[in-house]
Amino acid sequence: MLHDLSIGELADRLAARELSSVELTRHFLARIERLNPGLNAVITVTAAEALAAAARADARLAAGERAPLLGIPLIHKDIFCTDGVRTSCGSRMLDNFIAPYDATVVAKLKAAGMVMLGKANMDEFAMGSSNETSFYGPVRNPWDPTKVPGGSSGGSAAASAARLAPCSTGTDTGGSIRQPAALTGITGVKPTYGRVSRYGMIAFASSLDQAGVLARSAADAATVLKVMAGFDPKDSTSVDAPVPDYPALLNAPLKGLKIGLLREFFDGLEPRNAKLIRDALAVFTSLGAETLEVSLPHLPMSVPTYYVVAPAECSSNLSRFDGVRYGYRCESPKDLTDLYERSRGEGFGAEVKRRIMTGTYVLSAGYFDAYYLKAQRVRRLITDDFRAAFEKVDLLAGPTTPTPAFAIGAKIDDPVTMYLNDIYTIGANLAGLPGVSTPCGFVDGLPLGLQLIGPHFAEAKLLGAAHQYQLASAWHTHRPRGYE
């Protein structure tokens, strides 16, 4: 079936003119119409725009143009501004917001000929690990509708896993690409801080946020990332460094590659989950890689560090939602303070308000040194631990998440338990490092992910390692029942 083909295979058929982008787009739009009601993964379907974009791609193909993404459909996380299309960020605050321009990521993929099918559901303002904080309701996991797909890129993950699109975009502030990719059995890549432009990507925590890809294989992710990445003068944190040809580098041999097993990630890990991770690492050693145990002593402080830094930055970033220039405004405000307080109180959901208040508290007079500066100091210690580890090893490995997907409703009333779900992914964000999650097996019918973390700008090495693993294993080819 068309939806089982890789991006490379689809591109070949489009190039051979055996298939048109309009046919391909109709195929995925039909799947969205049939399957999305059971998932709630896509919250805006842009069928007319998609068919028009597909027709433009077909015209370019007919004129002889060939490009790896020309005519390939995708779904964007609803955190990316899309000109003329609602960009809600999963919030009531932006339920009525029609973006007036395209995010750089959107513009680049559009220029490469990709066809946007719609916008994916997400945790409100990317704050959540289960996609339950969305104003548009929870997303269901294609592997089990009673389970969460992870978050915050939960809609993107469920959509790609259910084959509603060949790939989707996501963002990762504390694990929001890798964690949902792991929980839905797909591949997710979170690039180095500054690798992909954040212009037009609604800000959550500016020293941590980064955009990336969710796809069904490392090879597909590499193809998309190559186009997304690169310098953008419109983003002051964008790094001006050349983009390697990720797809061309996928077959670098693993012989001699040193992979460090993060001791702290195996402490307390359930034996069945630990076994799957160790089995995956055995595949790497059979391919010529060496594994050795490494310790990052400050890593267990990642969660407390993150839950100071991220809320502090969120409280500052989200101050722009004032009920004046865009977004939700309360009814009949009696004065300006009432307008601010009720527009924000009614427009934001419970978790977003909790994070804004946490951030306001840790930044407030008398607490700034004890919390914010302290967290920034511990952040440096964590980053130094990673740097020391990368003097000994090329990549670090461990589980992406402590457990497979949990039940919808199981953790939503206990924020601290929910936060602990990101315990293995947050470190890479604090240190600005790239990370990949690849499927590595199943526990009780639910997928589990192996996480690889690399030094800054080591995306090619990470994607290559994940690709070699996927050539030697079949976990990424499993399909959720009902979505074949």
Place this chain on the structure above:
Amino acid sequence: MSLTRQDVEKIAHLARLSITDREMPVYVSSLSSIVEVVNELSRVDTANVEPMAHPLVGQRQRLRPDVVAESDHHEKYQRNAPQVQAGLYLVPRVIE
């Protein structure tokens, strides 16, 4: 350390968030548990450690020349505004 209702009311006002009476007890308890988690930071010895604000070493905030690079989009941007008149955003009267 746990936060009181008065603490949370003060934080909410600083953040310009109206919190309903029904929501308040949930925030008092959940913010208290979060503060308990972040208090673990105090166990780490950070003497002589410089605070880290940017994850990439040596990266600096880039500046661009101070020249006009954009055209005027105010009409398009103001289509998203709750209330606009003659190119101006309307808010409740501030000065009587």
